[in-house]
Amino acid sequence: MSSAPVTDETHGLVDHLFRRKAGEMVAALTRLFGPERIELAEEVVQEAMVSALGSWPFHGIPENPGGWLLAVAKNRALDRLRRESAFRRKVPLLDRGEREVPAAALFEWEPRDDQLRMMFICCHPEIPTESRVALTLRAVGGFSVEEIARALLARAEAVAQRIVRAKRTIRERKLPLEMPATRALLDERLDSVLEVLYLMFNEGYTAGGGDDLVREEVCLEAIRLGELLASSPATRRRRVHALLALLLLQSSRFRARRNEDGRMLVLSEQDRGRWDRERIARGFHHFEESIGGRELSRFHVEAAIAAVHAGAESFERTDWRRVIELYDELLAIRPSPIAALNRSVAVAKLEGAKAGLDALESVANDPRLRDYALLPALQGDYWLELGDRPRAAAAFERALTMPMSSPEKDFLREKLERLRRERRDE
């Protein structure tokens, strides 16, 4: 997200205006009509945008595009509710005595607060975990089901299903659209929101092919929502800054992570000149904001690791000792086989490939890594460095049986071919 509006690309429309407005409008309408009508809010917002598609190409873009969209969405919503209440009058049993929605003075504009409340309901702990990211992207971010599916490498029907389930939960459990009243409760719920943003970012960021453009947009949406939290007095916490720092620092490498053939490049292979300096600067800013309190979240530690890498002149000159310390801290806060895997890279750099292999011992048989190609790929690299070609080849062969994108597969296959050739030549 850039702070200055960019208009030259879209000729009169700020980048992502429709998405942004969709999120804002769904949030505002949901506040007005109640969370049980989130579906209505979503539908009338969609209708308003489709009607802009019908008319703007001919009439040109109105002076206040957001106001135009909102007016149409509002009118559609009121039409529907009027029909609804007329229907209820005919069938008194259905009239649950809900008050008429006053048509005037409905839309005092506080998009930030609306969006915050919306985020909190979308990330509510009662909503099924796998639905939260999808619902947040849809309702707060204005992403289409199709785009979410492309970014999360899921089928569109599956994504739609997750969103339906989430909305059903909101309706059935009568989840309120309000910020938690006490600080303790807010903190607890905030953790759930942060977790969703972390997941959202990772889903967009993690290797695995798909549509890179929309994946980056999902990452930037996680950052935008993190900035929303960091800028609001109610949710401004040190761990929010820490998460934001982590996301910004990670995202600075987005464009450097792939070569022309589409293969993912690991840290050691990336051209650091292609890292996004502006995002790194913003990342460091939030990292500084995150320090000083008593709390040390996993986001703090992960941001610190990302900061070591972002600050290193080159892969070789990375402060590996510091990276190992930080991974130890991270593993103490939250044991994870993937963190252990990454730690082994630092260990191998500092103490050699044998130490790297030993560091992998503890997770080598972890069932959670059973299909994780990076584990045998790393083991192969370590064996290769130790000069044990048969073992390296066996490890690469094992990696090739695991799921991985096709450019990655090609890369590994090439590596294996080279190994075999070298062995024949000996």
Added chain:
Amino acid sequence: MAKFMLILRDSGDFDPGIGAEEIQKIIARYQKWRAGLEAKGKVADGQKLSDGEGRIVRRDGRSLAVSDGPFAESKEVVGGYFTLLAADYDEAVELSKDCPHLDFGSIEIRKIDELGSGD
């Protein structure tokens, strides 16, 4: 320089679940096309016709026949029009070639007769 009317037809059935971003991109393409014409001093105006409902009136002997249309009857209906300035049909075609509407339907180009121009 004469005035031409671009009559835009399309099938009218687009995906109602189309995403916000995609909508914006399509609108931006039309806007870019119009801006290009404007920059050349070629653009006049555009109007959109309402979707979904219309009437066709015919005299049937001595009585009027009014029917709903044209939506039920034809595959492509007029969705709107643009008018632009061009020297002749060749130039009008040239200016329409990169109109984004061609991705969604067809464009009929007709020169508008000025009263008394005699051609």
